[in-house]
Amino acid sequence: MNKQTIVLPILLILAVAALLLCPLFGMKFIPLTAEGLDRSILLDIRLPRVLSAFAAGAMLSLSGMSFQALFRNPLATPFTLGVSSGAALGAALYIRLGLIFSLPLLSGTSVAAFIGALLAVGLVYSMTRIKGGFTTSTLLLAGLAISFFFSSLILLIQYLSGFEHSFRIVQWMMGSLASAGYNQLFNLLPFLLSGSIVLLFLHREMNLLMTGEDLAISRGVHVGRVKRLIFITASLMVGGVVSACGPIGFVGMMAPHICRLLIGADHRRLTPAALLFGGTFLTICDTLARSMPSGAEVPVGIMTALLGGPFFIWLLLNRKSGLEL
């Protein structure tokens, strides 16, 4: 039995274990047999939060994997295209203007963030259309430009805001699953389901895109169509996650790379692995974040970034170790 065939079952077991065990941990340990208030904390607060963390992590990881294959760039992240700054701008505007509205099941901040994310993606996409091509480098540069532009707008909004608004904006931008309940979970699941089905379906096309667009074309891939589909799928997943829990960094960049090291880059195996690993990783990070002895929970974005920063540097220093893309 070779190494690659046992990786997926192990990841699956770890994922199931994380989903079963993580709800038990937090500020205090609650056994499965708990009654009364503890039982409702377990089932109504911790369980949906753990499931939401898993769904969010899985989607961040899948979209990072897709963008890395699409752009043939190992440092591409789900946020490379300005999705997160768009979402943050939406959320910042909502908070600053003190708007209060909500849709059934959705908070106003989420709606504003999702609109912001779509706006950013739409802008990046139409910029590349005007340029006449969906080329990788224009897309990346357009994403960067939009990111910087939106970030300055957010800084401007913060500068013009009072302390309280400014603090809430910063807090939102750190990313947190603290408010994730069943509502959030049900908002995330459709994105996860449809997104992972599309990406699993396109595993060969992603392999071919990874080898270069010219080769993909010559092998019969409808490159324009496939790239658009991957781009939109991944962007919607990121938009869904960011609007629900803010921009949680590093999962989307790190998880796919670790999976490539574990299982290789063939997307037939890599896609399910990235889903399971990303989900498990964020679930564990979030459990750690809310189990800190400090008494207050740490935003999960800080947790992932603390782990992700050193990894990022290690990645830069070890470009030869099979991480090239």
Place this chain on the structure above:
Amino acid sequence: MTAPIVQIEELGLTLSGSPILNGISLSVTAGEYVSIVGPNGAGKTSLIKCLAGIHTNWSGAIRINGKHFAEHSPKELAKIRSYVPQAEGRYFPLTVEEFTALGRYPHLSPFTTLSTADHQTIDSVLELAGLSSLRRRAMSTLSGGERQMAFIAAALVQESRILLLDEPATFLDYRHQADVSDLLTKTCRTNGITVIAVHHDINTALACSDRIHALKNGRLLFSGTPEETAGGNMLESIYETPFMRIPSPHSPLPFISPGGAP
């Protein structure tokens, strides 16, 4: 004479405002080994890329198998022609086997996995290209020569009737150059695959080809047999430099070397 498998009429291409190809008309008969030669910037690579489907905004007409280019779906085209790009620093984390297997793409529907027949095709091509022992190696760990063989193998796995190659032997050492030439001529002569290759080295073009087309400044200036190419002063006018024709002990064709009488 059978009907041409590739027929190009008045092909023109403009990339970001500059004319690249202009009024190119040529046809290729099935089973021929055709070389495209010419100085740097003549448009050789662009011509191959038009046929490979990478450049799409060309003018004129290209017929493949008697049918207009645009009337073929991408997968249909991929079953007819495969493409080996110029060797360059292109890295992706796949093994030799995973990479060559991707050549089966046009023959697969999205829900199927590789069949036994697909695996047999891959195995026999890897064997033919001398890559069997390297099949589990990461592409990024191969030498330049081995990489080039893997790219050609991936194109052969596609089982198309036309093989397009862009400078398949450039930057390779002598032995790998010979390996590549042997593989290509064998593919063409034994299996009847039509080869259309851009060649940088004029002697390789002379030795392998049935027909040679010479481009300069985006125009087709000459088409002829290797004998016609070697004789006359076609090479001098295309490359704008004198050549020596040294009689070869192994071939009726001379060996061409740049440089003239002082």
